[in-house]
Amino acid sequence: AQTVTQSQPEMSVQEAETVTLSCTYDTSESDYYLFWYKQPPSRQMILVIRQEAYKQQNATENRFSVNFQKAAKSFSLKISDSQLGDAAMYFCAYRSLLFTGNQFYFGTGTSLTVIP
Amino acid sequence: DAGVIQSPRHEVTEMGQEVTLRCKPISGHDYLFWYRQTMMRGLELLIYFNNNVPIDDSGMPEDRFSAKMPNASFSTLKIQPSEPRDSAVYFCASWGSSYNSPLHFGNGTRLTVT
Numbered sequence: 001a002q003t004v005t006q007s008q009p010e011m012s013v014q015e016a017e018t019v020t021l022s023c024t025y026d027t028s029e030s031d032y033y034l035f036w037y038k039q040p041p042s043r044q045m046i047l048v049i050r051q052e053a054y055k056q057q058n059a060t061e062n063r064f065s066v067n068f069q070k071a072a073k074s075f076s077l078k079i080s081d082s083q084l085g086d087a088a089m090y091f092c093a094y095r096s097l098l099f100t101g102n103q104f105y106f107g108t109g110t111s112l113t114v115i116p
Numbered sequence: 117d118a119g120v121i122q123s124p125r126h127e128v129t130e131m132g133q134e135v136t137l138r139c140k141p142i143s144g145h146d147y148l149f150w151y152r153q154t155m156m157r158g159l160e161l162l163i164y165f166n167n168n169v170p171i172d173d174s175g176m177p178e179d180r181f182s183a184k185m186p187n188a189s190f191s192t193l194k195i196q197p198s199e200p201r202d203s204a205v206y207f208c209a210s211w212g213s214s215y216n217s218p219l220h221f222g223n224g225t226r227l228t229v230t
Contacts, residue, residue, distance in 0.1 A: 035218050043205060045221035052216060091159065097215065103172070104149070104211075104219050108158040 002027045004094050006107035013082045014115050020067075021077045021110045023092030033095040034068070034075045039109070040088040048090070051075065079112075087114045118142075122208050122222035130230055134196040137225045139208030140189055147211040149219065150183055150193050154204045165191065198229045 003026045013019035025034070036048040051059045051068050058066050063083075067076045079086055092107040121140040129135055141148045149164040163173040168185045176183070180199070185191040195202055205226050209219040 033216060037218075037221075043224050043226075045207065045209075045219075045224075047218045050216060050218060093219070103161065103164070106159045 002029075002094050002096060002105045004092050004105050004107040006090075006092055006110050008110045009108070010111045010113070012113040012115055013079070013086075015082055015084060017082055018078060018080045019082055019112065021079075021090050021092075021112065023075045023077070023107055025073050025075065025092075025094050025105075027073065027094065027096070029096055031097045033097070034066075035093040035095070035104075036064070036066070036075075036077045037091045037093060037106075038086075038088045039091065040085075045091075049077065082114050084114050084116060087112055120208055120210050120220050120222035122206075122225055124225060125223065126226045126228075128228045128230065129198055131199055132197045133229075134194065135198045135202075135227060135229075137193040137206050137208075137227070139191045139193070139222060141191070141208070141210030142212070142220055143189065145210035145212040145220070146188070147213065148185060148191050149209045149211070150191070151207040151209065152204045153207060153224070159207075162193070195227075198227075200229045203227055203229050 005024045032053045034051045038046045038048045049059050049061045049064050058068050063080045065078045089109045089111050091109045094105045123138045146167050150162040152160045162175045163183045165185045183193045205224045207224045208222045211219050
């Protein structure tokens, strides 16, 4: 099974600053999808951004962008102009395109604190 | 679209009691997943269904756990008998088989077994 590693259990950032959350994954596949989910204290899981492995261009959604390094199997999330509402757990997820059951594999999460 | 709907939002029960968690996936989604989230183990996949058929239940912790999907719009996760170590947040999620489609999660059920 694929593994997803988030090596930073906790991160903090000053409001209005930029923070990068790291994610690496292990796979032998050439095509797949990657996602970042946000889980605020309300515990709702919210999709932040997605990336298709065959696309070289990094995905961007407003203040959120990714740095996708396929060869390094790295998928970091950059949050620019951090806001208090960005405080949450962030989960990196991988989905295989092979017919292995279409499972989603999740990292253990990074807890982000935003300091006013 | 109402999204994935889970009930109840919170459940407190005593050890030994039966607990049933419910989920209504997004209409048209043919995959349904049950996850358990704890501080120690993070987000664990318990079981998932495709077209109402259980595909992989290898994540179900033990025989006390069972899941059913009698039709495309309803699934249950049952724990009988419940134990304090089952205390966790249980998420249901659905997926519509589109390549770049993400998982859509419900709001979860926080289960506390005393």
